[in-house]
Amino acid sequence: MASLLQRRGAGALLALLAGALTTLTFAPFNLWGLGPVALAAFYVALQNIGLRQALWRGWLAGVGLFGSGASWVYVSIHDYGNTGGVLAAALTILFIVVMALFIMLPALLYRFCAASRLDIPAFAGAWALSEAFRSWAFTGFPWLFLGSAHVDSPLAALAPLGGVYLVSLVVALSGALLARALLSRRWRLFAPLAALWLIPLTLPTQWAxxxxxxxxxxxxxxxxxxxxxxxxxxxxxxxxxxxxxxxxxxxxxxxxxxxxxxxxxxxxxxxxxxxxxxxxxxxxxxxxxxxxxxxxxxxxxxxxxxxxxxxxxxxxxxxxxxxxxxxxxxxxxxxxxxxxxxxxxxxxxxxxxxxxxxxxxxxxxxxxxxxxxxxxxxxxxxxxxxxxxxxxxxxxxxxxxxxxxxxxxxxxxxxxxxxxxxxxxxxxxxxxxxxxxxxxxxxxxxxxxxxxxxxxxxxxTPFTRTGSWPALLLALIMLLGGGILRTRHRDSNAP
Missing domain, CATH: 3.60.110.10 (Carbon-nitrogen hydrolase)
Structure with a gap:
């Protein structure tokens, strides 16, 4: 599969599809179960490639996400912004192109921390941290976060516990576990995957x-x-x-x-x-x-x-x-x-x-x-x-x-x-x-x-008391764990 993804452009297409598929998890489609599937596709698209390809595929995933999920930008600019159709289309494309750059960040962070035994949590941590960065950079655009789709899913109880970033973290982690289980046929990975979705069902959703x-x-x-x-x-x-x-x-x-x-x-x-x-x-x-x-x-x-x-x-x-x-x-x-x-x-x-x-x-x-x-x-x-x-x-x-x-x-x-x-x-x-x-x-x-x-x-709620930092700290630990392990592995193999 790795050879196919590299040689035939299938990896780039898979990344684009992963971004577009994510839009279906949000309203009005509400297919929240596709969240792990979309992130699994993105995880697969980032396997066994160099940094330049990872950045390219990250950008394509962003084009798929914002091109489908933020198409309403054209309506705002053209229909109500008194802007001509051609210019409105050009500005919408520019918006999508720029916003897609943000999805290069999780691809970049993940590739630095991949090729280690902790690459699955590193992938999830990279995604959650990139969402937090997107909510802050240039005043922020916290739209189309993975966790926003899960008001009615089994993961809903995580929202009052750690906020949207904790939910996004678990969705991304689920996607990486799903992809790794299928790629390597390590069926035992379905056990932690199931636990991620079953444990929240035992947690309270009401703290107030x-x-x-x-x-x-x-x-x-x-x-x-x-x-x-x-x-x-x-x-x-x-x-x-x-x-x-x-x-x-x-x-x-x-x-x-x-x-x-x-x-x-x-x-x-x-x-x-x-x-x-x-x-x-x-x-x-x-x-x-x-x-x-x-x-x-x-x-x-x-x-x-x-x-x-x-x-x-x-x-x-x-x-x-x-x-x-x-x-x-x-x-x-x-x-x-x-x-x-x-x-x-x-x-x-x-x-x-x-x-x-x-x-x-x-x-x-x-x-x-x-x-x-x-x-x-x-x-x-x-x-x-x-x-x-x-x-x-x-x-x-x-x-x-x-x-x-x-x-x-x-x-x-x-x-x-x-x-x-x-x-x-x-x-x-x-x-x-x-x-x-x-x-x-x-x-x-x-x-x-x-x-x-x-x-x-x-x-x-715990989230109201503490805000997002506990979930983001967890994401950072997961990311750095993979990066440190990779660095140690590389140093131990150095001549």
């Missing part, structure tokens, strides 16, 4: 406990057209839509939540309107909404505010590169203006913002893209007894992007054992339980109000 309090919530979804939303007619339509939906369905709720930039106007302009809505709610009810703010210096903020008797605000901390701010503006600004590519320039909130409050709820907030960052949400959950995320997934259109986004939000709920309220402009609007399961959801692409009940949760 609900209080006796029960609160009613209403999540309002306006389904407004993105391209006309900020026009005068669009502003009037937004006001009328959210006022009408709230009056019809949300007047009896303890908490009413409108999504990200529900009213397409600044807070100063919207506040009289919002106070009018708040006045129609019961005295102990709270209205929360996403809104754009501008401070005295003229800096804009993507924010969420709470009205009622416990007013507060949260300003988005982790901004989207090129969407909300321009990295390296002095270098790239002129280039993007030549091609008429829209740019955002929004200020970032601080990293020590307090939870928003509504009755007995302390809500840890994540706006849109922030929900995909496990450690950022963990910090919010540490001082909160529920989570809320607002988003405008209209930018994704009818693509698979919103479904992937929802799945990652579910994993954040599971990692921290918190109810999660997700209000969006056109879906996926949902109430997620502390086990990561969707309890209720609103229909997509139509105006709707989702009503439900939640309970504040007390107590912290």
């Amino acid at each position: 406990r609900p209080t006796d309090d029960e609160l009613t919530v209403s999540l309002v979804q306006g389904d407004l057209a993105q391209l006309s939303k900020w026009t005068p007619d669009g502003q009037r339509d937004a006001v009328n839509t959210y006022f009408r939906l709230t009056r019809q369905h949300g007047l009896d709720s303890d908490l009413v939540i409108w999504p990200e930039t529900a009213l397409p106007m600044l807070e100063q302009q919207a506040m009289p309107l919002l106070q009018r809505v708040q006045s129609t709610l019961p005295a102990d009810s709270t209205l929360m909404t996403g809104i754009m703010q501008r401070d005295q210096r003229g800096t804009f903020y993507n924010s969420m505010i709470a009205l009622g008797d416990q007013p507060g605000q949260y300003r988005k901390e982790h901004l989207v590169p090129f969407g909300e701010y321009l990295p390296l503006e002095s270098l790239l600004g002129g280039v993007l203006r030549i091609f008429n590519i829209p740019m955002g320039n929004i200020g970032a909130g601080s990293d020590d913002q307090a939870p928003l409050r509504a009755g007995g709820l302390r809500l840890g907030v994540a706006i849109c893209y922030e929900i995909v960052y496990p450690d950022l949400v963990r910090q919010r959950a540490e001082n909160a007894n529920a989570l809320v995320t607002i988003s405008n997934d209209t930018w994704f259109g009818h693509s698979i992007g919103p479904l992937q986004h929802m799945q990652m939000a579910q994993l954040r709920a599971l990692e921290n054992n918190r109810y999660l309220l997700r209000a969006t402009n056109n879906g996926m609007t949902a109430i997620v339980g502390p086990n990561g399961h969707i309890l209720a959801r609103a229909p997509r692409f139509e105006p709707a109000v989702l009503n439900g009940t939640i309970q504040p949760m007390e107590g912290l």
Whole structure:
């Protein structure tokens, strides 16, 4: 098999297939059982080759992963970014090409640590560490992590224990064990493989406990057209839509939540309107909404505010590169203006913002893209007894992007054992339980109000207490173990 993979280009094709196969593990396909199969294919593709080939095949696996799993980038750029089809396609290809470079990292790390008796754990450690690097480098893109697909799999109990990186580590380890068992016909390797999937079934998924309090919530979804939303007619339509939906369905709720930039106007302009809505709610009810703010210096903020008797605000901390701010503006600004590519320039909130409050709820907030960052949400959950995320997934259109986004939000709920309220402009609007399961959801692409009940949760999961570092430390030990053993083996055979 090694000869075939080297001589006929089958190894390169297998790497590309491994990346594409990984996409099928995520929503909306949810074939999480293919995760170990995809990583097994990638492991096989990296066998008995030089470093240059390993980097090439790692990049191809990245092209397969991001080319299939992040195809929604084209929709955002073309349909809603006011960018022509040819340029949008070119930018999407550029995005895939660049993101694929990140999958060269696990291939590189693994090849340095391969050819040792610990190459299987080294492979898994390399993959998990590369995901952590991808969540950090250049502000991060923690999308399509292996562990994100396993909210409903036997590995779900690992999420509140060690977070998404621990789940990814086990999936990658499973793939390497599967591949090695089949390549070498060492059937005894199926025993540890089975143990990896059976042991989590004996672990608890719930480390936190609900209080006796029960609160009613209403999540309002306006389904407004993105391209006309900020026009005068669009502003009037937004006001009328959210006022009408709230009056019809949300007047009896303890908490009413409108999504990200529900009213397409600044807070100063919207506040009289919002106070009018708040006045129609019961005295102990709270209205929360996403809104754009501008401070005295003229800096804009993507924010969420709470009205009622416990007013507060949260300003988005982790901004989207090129969407909300321009990295390296002095270098790239002129280039993007030549091609008429829209740019955002929004200020970032601080990293020590307090939870928003509504009755007995302390809500840890994540706006849109922030929900995909496990450690950022963990910090919010540490001082909160529920989570809320607002988003405008209209930018994704009818693509698979919103479904992937929802799945990652579910994993954040599971990692921290918190109810999660997700209000969006056109879906996926949902109430997620502390086990990561969707309890209720609103229909997509139509105006709707989702009503439900939640309970504040007390107590912290191991992941909420420690964050990702224990899982990443384990991954580092597994990687270095293989590398040290290989180095010693090489030195002992040196003349």
